[in-house]
Every structure is written in C-alpha cells, then in structure tokens.
Amino acid sequence: xxxxxxxxxxxxxxxMFVISFIxxxxxxxxxxxxxxxxxxxxxxxxxxxxRHALGIDQSFIKQYEAFLKNVAKGNLGTxxxxxxxxxxxxxxxxxxxxxxxxxxxxxxxxxxxxLGIIASIKPKAWYSKAIMFLSLSGISxxxxxxxxxxxxxxxxxxxxxxxxxxGEVYLFTSAFTWDGIKHLIMPVLTLSFFQLAxxxxxxxxxxxxxMMQDYIKxxxxxxxxxxxxxxxxxxxxxLIPLITVIGIQFGQLVAFTIVTETIFAWPGTGKLIIDSxxxxxxxxxxxxxxxxxxxxxxxxxxVDVLYTFVDPRVxx
Amino acid sequence: MKFFKNEFVVEFFEDxxxxxxxxxxxxxxxxxxxxxxxxxxxxxxLTQLFLQNSFQPPNHNFWLGTDEQGRDIYSAMIYGLxxxxxxxxxxxxxxVIIGYTLxxxxxxxxxxxxxxxxxxADIQLSFPAILIALIIMALWGQGVGKIVIAITIVNWVxxxxxxxGVVLSEKEKDYAQSAKALGMGNLGIIFGEILPNTTAPIIVxxxxxxxxxxxxxxxxxxxxxxxxxxxxxxxxxxANGYQxxxxxxxxxxxxxxxxxxxLIISINLIGxxxxxxxxxxxxx
Numbered sequence: 001x002x003x004x005x006x007x008x009x010x011x012x013x014x015x016m017f018v019i020s021f022i023x024x025x026x027x028x029x030x031x032x033x034x035x036x037x038x039x040x041x042x043x044x045x046x047x048x049x050x051r052h053a054l055g056i057d058q059s060f061i062k063q064y065e066a067f068l069k070n071v072a073k074g075n076l077g078t079x080x081x082x083x084x085x086x087x088x089x090x091x092x093x094x095x096x097x098x099x100x101x102x103x104x105x106x107x108x109x110x111x112x113x114x115l116g117i118i119a120s121i122k123p124k125a126w127y128s129k130a131i132m133f134l135s136l137s138g139i140s141x142x143x144x145x146x147x148x149x150x151x152x153x154x155x156x157x158x159x160x161x162x163x164x165x166x167g168e169v170y171l172f173t174s175a176f177t178w179d180g181i182k183h184l185i186m187p188v189l190t191l192s193f194f195q196l197a198x199x200x201x202x203x204x205x206x207x208x209x210x211m212m213q214d215y216i217k218x219x220x221x222x223x224x225x226x227x228x229x230x231x232x233x234x235x236x237x238x239l240i241p242l243i244t245v246i247g248i249q250f251g252q253l254v255a256f257t258i259v260t261e262t263i264f265a266w267p268g269t270g271k272l273i274i275d276s277x278x279x280x281x282x283x284x285x286x287x288x289x290x291x292x293x294x295x296x297x298x299x300x301x302x303v304d305v306l307y308t309f310v311d312p313r314v315x316x
Numbered sequence: 317m318k319f320f321k322n323e324f325v326v327e328f329f330e331d332x333x334x335x336x337x338x339x340x341x342x343x344x345x346x347x348x349x350x351x352x353x354x355x356x357x358x359x360x361x362l363t364q365l366f367l368q369n370s371f372q373p374p375n376h377n378f379w380l381g382t383d384e385q386g387r388d389i390y391s392a393m394i395y396g397l398x399x400x401x402x403x404x405x406x407x408x409x410x411x412v413i414i415g416y417t418l419x420x421x422x423x424x425x426x427x428x429x430x431x432x433x434x435x436x437a438d439i440q441l442s443f444p445a446i447l448i449a450l451i452i453m454a455l456w457g458q459g460v461g462k463i464v465i466a467i468t469i470v471n472w473v474x475x476x477x478x479x480x481g482v483v484l485s486e487k488e489k490d491y492a493q494s495a496k497a498l499g500m501g502n503l504g505i506i507f508g509e510i511l512p513n514t515t516a517p518i519i520v521x522x523x524x525x526x527x528x529x530x531x532x533x534x535x536x537x538x539x540x541x542x543x544x545x546x547x548x549x550x551x552x553x554x555a556n557g558y559q560x561x562x563x564x565x566x567x568x569x570x571x572x573x574x575x576x577x578x579l580i581i582s583i584n585l586i587g588x589x590x591x592x593x594x595x596x597x598x599x600x
Contacts, residue, residue, distance in 0.1 A: 015439050023451065030455045133333070136588065140580040142531045142551075144538045145573045148558055152566060163562075255444030259535060263558075274539060277454040289447065296442055 008304075012297040016290060023289050024067060024282070028060050033080050033280035054080055067286075076290065077283030081276070086283035090269055090291055095172040097268035100260060101253040103175070103184065104192035109246065112196045113239075116203025121230060123208065131200070138197025143256055147190040147263040154186060161186055164265035187264045191256060195249055202245055206238030213237075240307070247303035251296040327593045337585025344579055348398040355391035359548060371565050381567035383556060392548055393572050397579065399460060399549040404530035407467035412522050415472035419479025420506050420514075424487055434480070437473045445470045449532060453541040460549075463542050467529050478521055482514040516594055523587035527580045534576060550576040 034050050051057040055066060070077060076086045115135075119128040155163035167174050167183035174180025210216060211234055219229050261270035269288055276284040329335055347354050357364050372382040380389040422433040440448065452466040486492060487510060495509045534551030536542035538558070543549040545556050550572045557569025 015442055018439055019443065026451055026455050136584055137577070137581055140527065140531075140584045141577055142534050142538070142580075144535060144558075145554065145577065148554070148561065148569060148573065152561060152570070156562060156564075156566075252444050255446050258446065258450070259539065262539060273450075277450065277541075285451075289443075289451075292447065293443055296444075300442070 008301055012301070015297065016293055019293050020067075020071075020286060020290055021064070023286050024064055025060070027280065027282040027285055028063065031280050032056070033282070036279055037080060076287040079276075079281055079284050081279050081281045081284070086287035089284060090272065090287050093267060093269045093272050094291070096166060096266060097254060097257045097261070097270060099173050099175070100184075100187055100191055100257050100266065100268065101250065103188045104195060104253055105246070105250055107188060107192045108195035108199050112199030113203050113242075116200040117207060117230070117235065119200070120204040120207035120211070123204075132204070135197040135200045138193055139201070141193065143190060143194055143259045144263060146193045147186070147260060150186045150190060151263065166267055183264075187260050187266055190263065191253060191260045194256075195253060198249065199242070199246070202242055203238065206241055207234055210234045210238045243306055244303055247299045250299055251292070254292060254295060324593050328589055331589050331592075334585050334589030337582040337589075340578065340582040341586060344397060344582065345401065347394055348401045351391075351394045351398050355388070355394045357388040357391040359387050359392040359395050360546070371560070371568075374567055380571045381565075383553075383565075383568045384560065389553070389557075389568060389571055392553055393550065393575050396548045396550040396553050396572060397575060399543060399547065400530050400533060400551065400576065400579065403460065403464055403467065403533045403543075403549065404526045407464045407471065407529045407533075408522055408526045410464065410468040411471040411525075412475050412518065414468065415475025416479045416511075416518060418472070419476035420483055420511065422476065423480035423483030424502065424506050424510070430480075433476065437476055440470075440473050446532065446535065449536055450539070450541060453536055458540075458542060458544045460543055460547060463533055463536060466536075467532055470532070471525060471529060474521060474525060475518060478517055479514060482517060483510055486510050486513055520587065520591050520594055523583065523590055527583040527587065530576075530580060530583075550579075 032051075033056070034047055034054070038046055038050060048057070055063065058066075067077060074087075078084065079086050079089050082089050115131055119131040119135075122128055151163045154161040162183055163186070165183060166180065168177040168179040170176045170180070174184050207230075211230075216229060216234055219233050220226070224233075257266070257268055258270035258274060260266065261268045262274060265271070269291075273285065273288045275281075276288070352358065369382050370384045374381045380393070382388055383392075418433050422430045449463075449466045449470050452469060453463065456462045456466070483506075487505075491513075492505055492509055495505050500509070533542055533549060534554070537549055537551030538555040540555065543552045545552050548556070553572040554569045554576065557565070557567075557572065561569055
C-alpha cells in the first residue's frame, strides 16, 4: 500500500511538472504583457524598464529556471497585474470558487441519485421517460445558456434574485446570510444542472446493469422483498462506480466555474483566470492551473483509496 | 435494403424519441448546407447591415429581430448553425482519425510506443478539457480553423483510449492470430482485420462527442475565445446577445440559444439510442 501511494505521489509530481512547463511555454509564446500593462503614452525606456523589472526580458530557459528556483521556495512568482504573490491572489479567491463547486456537487448528488433510481426501477413508465428526457436536456444544455435563462427569468423578468456578485459573506461563505443565499441560488443551480443530469444517468445505467446480474435474480427468486433488493443489494453495488465519477466530475465543476463566474460576476478564481489569460498575467495562470491540477490529482488519489475500501476486489 | 434489416438499425427505429431526434438533425443539416437559400441576409456581408435597423424586435421584416448592428437574427442563426455543425463534425472526424490511429498502434504494438502515447493521454485527462482548450485559444486567438484544431487536441484522447482497449482484446482473437500466422504484415492486420471489427464503440462515442464538441465551441465563443462575431457561430451569437440582455433585447440571445439546444438534444437523442442498442450488458 505504501509503495502504491509513493508511486502515485511520484507520478503526480511529474504530471504537475510537465503541466507547469507547457503552460509556462504557452504563456511565454502568447505575447508581451507589458503592452497591456503600460499606458499608451509610455516611452520605449518605460517598456524596457518594466520588462526588466518583471524579469521577462530574459531567454525562455532562464525564465523557467528562475521559476523553478522560486517554486522550490514555495513561491510561484509575482503577478504582473496585481503586484502580489500569485499564490496569494489565487488563494484569496479560491474559497468563493470552492463554495460554488461544493454546493453544486451536493445539490447534484441529493437530487441526481434518487431520481436515477426512480428512473431505473420501471424504465418504461411515463415518469421514467420524463425524467430521462429532462436529464437529456440537462446534459445537452451548455452551462452558459442555463445561467442566461435563469438570469432572464429571475432577474430581468421577475426581479427576485440578484444577477451578480456574492452578497454578504460570513466565515468565507455566503451560505450563512440571507443576502448571500439569494446570490448563491442561481450560480449553484447553473453549475449543478449538467452534473445532476450526468449523475442521474449514471445511477440509472448502473442500477439497470446491476439488476440484470445473477445474484439479483437469485435474491428475487429466493423471495427477498423487492424493496430490499433494490435499495440494499442493487444500490450498494451500483454506487461504487459512481464514486469515481463524482471524484472526476468535481474537478470538472471547478473548471466550469469559469463560465458560471463570468455570467454572475462571481469574485472567484474562474473570473480571475479569464482576466489573467487576457492580460497575459503568466504567474497567475501558472499558479491557478497548478492548483487546479493539484486538486484534480488529490481527488483522484482519495477516490482510488476509497475505492479499495468499498470494493474488496481492487485491493492493491 | 440490407441496411434496414440490420438488427441494430431495426432496434434503433423502435424508439420514437430517437427517430424524432434523427429527423430534426437531418432538417437542421439541410438548413446548414444551404444557408443562402433559407435566409434573406448574408451576415458576413457588412454592406447588407444597416445601423438604422439595430435592435428591431421580431417583426414581419426581421422574423426574429436584429442585433445592435442591424444583423438579422434569423439569417445569422442559419449561418451560425452551419459554423457550429462544421466545428462539431470537423473536429470529431479529425480527432477520430488521429485518436483511433494512435490507439490502434498503441494497443497493438505495446511497449514504449504504448507508454508514451498513454502517458500523454493520462496527463491530458488529469486536466479539465475546457481549460486545455482555453489555454490553446488564448495562444492562438479567435478563428474557426483554430478552434477545430483546439477541440481535436482535447478530444483525440477519448478515441485513443477506447481504440486501445478494444485492440488489446481483439488482437488475441483467432482471426487476428490466424492473419498473423498467414504472414500478414502488422499494418495489414491493424487496418485490414482489427479496424473493421472495432468500429461500433467508436461510432457511439463519436456521436456523443459531436454534441460535446459543439458545446465546447459554443462555450469558448461565449467566453470570447472562440469564433469572432463577424463569422458568427451559435455560441458567439448568444454571447453577443447576452451583452444586451439586461437592456431588454432578449431576442438576440434567446433564439440562437434555443436553436443550439435543439441541435444538441437531437444529436444526444441519436447517440443515446445508439449506445443503448449496442450495449450488450443491457440485453439478456
């Protein structure tokens, strides 16, 4: 087990190293941020001085070397735009993003799993078909379109919910104040719509596959009540693959906050990354992507370990 | 006709929703193939746009209204549909070709070729697709051709993985082994023998991923990193309309959005049915 963990850790470090190199290179190639940072009337002298101050007047190899030396000290560079350490800038906005992602995931699981079970028990019933059609639209609708329709209905037409910002924040989250909750409703719904549909569909497929297995037929044949078969035997076994999916999908949720935060002007990392890509703020982009891939790697790791506990067949 | 007697085809047509999806998709494809025939304004031609027509609500001249530059939303939607479909199909075909070839090679030969290809795939999969596309588009700037390549770079992995998995089991089967015993070359076995036997799972994934590619293009365009508004896709039309949603000009974004939704739902209905029909685990 220890060997497995160390192996995984080593692999993850390599992956993050490669990612940092590629992103660093792309942002190096993407252009010169100084043009965007300085006012239009800046002199040639100003440009040279600023390029020197930011350390972007050197060759690519030199710059990447300096970056790696800084990483060893736990520093991912200083933002070109904000003038603060890139890590600080990202971490300052991370709670807002994680808040959206976690709430959206909880919401999707709470509604997705039961609806998936309902649709799997009697797949030919009208309500199962209705659920499946709704879930099909759930995975078919781009996330920005969901957000737009919500804004159009609840902000523009009805005026019930605010369409931008985070509202009153208490203890890193908006979920503890009424004003904050009102700001949370639409972004969370937008973000979870697709996930809910996906989890629902996977639960249904998983349940239907498990229900065809011999041990389920045996349980039914020996007279175990149908309720017990469905909610105990079948559900338990079809939930296992779902854990993996939920793990992977959480990373996707964090990535898709880029869209949600753009629509609702949510002050999280998603909005930060879009702005930073446009401003060619390399340290922020690199720091953000490394943090995201770290979250991804960490979740996958936890999922794999959890898996070995839930499913004895995959003991390592 | 033999095609319509195939058991998969017969089963496909048993589902009314899937048939409906197929019909809608064919109709939309016809619209997209002949945009100038079905529309009354060329949105690419700036001399046909008049500023005094800006933000007209839907009326008998402009069925679905106009945007700020006086662009007829209905005509722009037809042309946008064409671009969206083109990006979806082109990127899917490209990524199937690249991914399939790499996956077949990777699975058949194994060894270091396999290690390199699958390591690249692993690194890519340890990262959300939208972020990869976003970074590539940030480097290249907007453009239809660029976005096709960006989506191909993101999507080839899925086909490579599937193809590799199938090859691993197929290459041990009798027909592949006997081709080898008969002295057939490796490339002959891969593309002549194994390939025809592995197309079903790839077709199913490809159908579903056309829809994904269209959504990805629309999302990137919505974020301003996809297709420019001078050559609008459905996504950039929605993005363009969203900026004026709060001013009450809802038609500029809502109609393109509905069309995009109908397009993707129709593709997903087809893909869904194909997956059910071809999944052996759901039949016993």
